[in-house]
Amino acid sequence: MTMPDLVLRDIHQPATPPWWPPAAGWWWLGAALLAVCLALLGWRLLRAWRRRRWRRLFDDEVAHAGDAAARLAAMSSLLRRAARRCSADADRLQGEDWLSFLDSGLPGAPFTEGPGRVLRDGAFRPSVEELEADAAYPFARTRFLALMERRR
Template sequence: MATMPDLVLRDIHQSTAPSWWPPAVGWWWVGAALLAIVCGLAGWRMFRAWQRRRWQRLFDREVAVAGDAAGRIAAMSSLLRRAARRHRSDADRLQGDDWLSFLDAGAAGAPFSTGAGAALRDGAFRRDAHALETTALHALARRRFVGLMMGRGR
């Protein structure tokens, strides 16, 4: 075997590492999927906020149409009963403490049974309904109405 004196051998050189930009196609797909998820969640939250404001305006408008305090309490009760039917088919037929217990479901401190919400039991039929605290009842009933309409029944 003859040696070749003019053959020059050199070390193996590693090629340079690929740059991080532009990323591979798979990373573009991952980025697009993440962006779609974030946009979808933001859109859902904006839609739910719009829906919540719509239900609040409806509640306020219906209660404002009623003239006196007894009429406002009756309007609040009617709206709550219509909203309650979304979660329980017989909820609009509940009476007295059963009705207030249904409204208390999921609320801390039983605000309808023992708090300002107790005026819904007979407030629409009282002569001195103007003496009741209708402002606190309005806020409480509005919050529960929106919760029922948004799907947070129990």
């Protein structure tokens, strides 16, 4: 008995899989990255919205106060409310301790030695210069926003 001649052929590789559509794992990875990007964007938008709201609150309260002493009292009140976010008893500080608290972490000590010093007793003076209140305003506003952004 003779065996028929076997015809052997070369091995053929299967076709390369197409790059599109990607495998399910790539879809999951893309969805996870998209979710992280959207969460970060949402967080940044929320922070920006809060910052605008706090700026508007500060500006409106100070603008609605009448004279310079009333504006200083409004600034001091807002700063004390914001100070409670850092420490529960920070709003009860008085005099130099209050100004030192406001200066903590700031370069140049604008409250103990600079124009913000008027916040110590300016609201209780019989008369306050408009320029003093105007000079303290940007420092108080900046410090208010910084205190509002802090977490306990």
